[in-house]
Amino acid sequence: MRIVIAEDSVLLREGLIRLLVDAGEEVVGTAGDAEEAMAVIEAERPDIVVMDVRMPPTHTDEGLRAAIRTRELWPDIAVLVLSQWVEERYATELLAGSTTGVGYLLKDRVADVRDFVDAVRRVGAGGTALDPDVVSQLLATSRHRSPLEALTPRETEVLRLMAEGRSNRAIAEALVVSDGAVEKHVSNIFMKLDLPIADTDHRRVLAVLRYLEAAP
Incomplete structure (x- = not known):
């Protein structure tokens, strides 16, 4: 060798x-x-x-x-x-x-x-x-690693607004970005939190629960 x-x-x-x-x-x-x-x-x-x-x-x-x-x-x-x-x-x-x-x-x-x-x-x-x-x-x-560590700062911000109960349109207005940009961030959040599409689960709710569980 x-x-x-x-x-x-x-x-x-x-x-x-x-x-x-x-x-x-x-x-x-x-x-x-x-x-x-x-x-x-x-x-x-x-x-x-x-x-x-x-x-x-x-x-x-x-x-x-x-x-x-x-x-x-x-x-x-x-x-x-x-x-x-x-x-x-x-x-x-x-x-x-x-x-x-x-x-x-x-x-x-x-x-x-x-x-x-x-x-x-x-x-x-x-x-x-x-x-x-x-x-x-x-x-x-x-x-011991928080699942939120995989998210970018902007994705974390989007998830925080989701936890406040805001819709994608409301999040877009709050962050001054397009609806499409928010949809992309939300999709990335689902992927990084390992939340695949499923008929029995509401991914938005599950993502918020992950956020609340990891919050200090």
Whole structure:
């Protein structure tokens, strides 16, 4: 398997190279920052990229952005990102698209050589490798997340006016928009709140109930 490693810590980068080469894999390129990583990936077109989430110059999300960009430009290249701790927003963003050939591991897992090499191979072959701590946190967050978080500010405003008992025409007048714009917002609200058309349910009432349940 042809691998590119993007990691700004020289010691960790050299350690990853040794682990993978000793396991019989081929490291075809390395990088110390996200910009360099993208250039190496484009030149080498590896089977998989092992990428640190936080890289120079700001050490915030450069690596994650490069990983997402890699999947957009070259969908056939697998991506395994490494992070010091669980960063929910980054994990969610990485997994928002296809989960084929993608992984998110905490750096502590690298200490278990066999598990790490297995994860690299699994992701490189088109599978998924998610750290148990990442999975636990994402599940816990999803259980407590308000369904209204999926709505845009304007959709939330429309739903608030619906809860006041206003018709689409009244909402349009209050927001100074067209009736068609309100209908589109209402349709989006139904979709995002998972309220499909059903003969036995009144979606407008159900949407308002969701709003009232989630209201502080």
